[in-house]
């Protein structure tokens with residue numbers, strides 16, 4: 001069954017109802033390959049990509065099951081959508097209320113006319129995207145492997161005096177060399193005292209002996225993201241930072257071991273939080289434990305104190321506890337993991353034991 005068929009079935013679409021999707025991640029998912037702009041129109045009977053000249057050839061290649069309708073100066077997307085809705089006698093459009101702007105909604109309403117009602121899709125495509133298909137898992141395994149290999153490749157290049165920006169360049173070029181088509185997100189490099197900033201932006205700081213260096217990065221392959229964090233030491237770290245490392249290492253390992261279908265997101269997050277607190281770091285792990293990953297780097301559900309969703313087999317989720325101490329530094333260790341019926345499997349496989357360079 002294709003992704004668009006899954007959505008039609010999930011929504012129980014009746015004949016006069018159409019789904020209209022603008023979010024590029026949802027368009028990519030539902031077409032199983034289209035990466036351009038425009039919109040996707042779906043009914044139980046018909047699947048269409050409405051786009052402009054720049055993307056029509058790519059759309060034909062990447063989404064063979066779809067009809068491609070081209071816009072031009074006299075026939076903008078709204079007009080094309082109105083024509084198709086009229087042909088199909090559509091009286092209801094399900095739209096992405098979480099994605100398109102108020103202006104875009106108004107434009108669509110004006111184009112298709114008052115007789116068509118607009119009903120929010122309520123993130124139905126995102127809900128389907130939570131469970132990865134075997135083909136998606138194959139792709140995400142590749143993204144994880146490239147990310148893990150890039151870590152090993154960069155270890156030999158880290159040295160005193162190198163800047164965070166230089167290290168970022170090494171890491172990112174390693175990912176591209178190994179086959180990444182893009183980066184899954186902006187690489188984070190946080191060295192020494194900068195390590196207390198969970199989302200540090202790499203800068204001109206030079207690496208020093210005794211630094212802990214946190215690298216949070218990921219390759220994108222076949223449209224799917226990977227997300228991994230490792231913290232390494234440049235020279236022997238202080239006993240204090242070693243204790244921080246061991247605490248985060250244990251928290252990460254405990255949560256990864258607890259991950260399985262049927263478990264509650266809240267409970268997994270609590271394992272890390274309770275353990276980190278018990279080691280004397282109350283308030284030093286201020287973010288959620290993890291998030292699902294897929295076409296987007298951050299997807300639902302989340303491993304956090306405010307998420308009570310139940311994990312299902314086929315979800316791909318990060319486990320990334322951290323401890324951050326202003327003025328001293330920080331440690332985060334993260335794997336992207338596949339949730340299975342009776343456990344989990346890391347898709348990022350680089351070693352997690354402290355590497356002292």
Ligand SMILES: [Mn+2]
Pocket residue numbers: 227291318320334
């Ligand atoms: Mn992450």
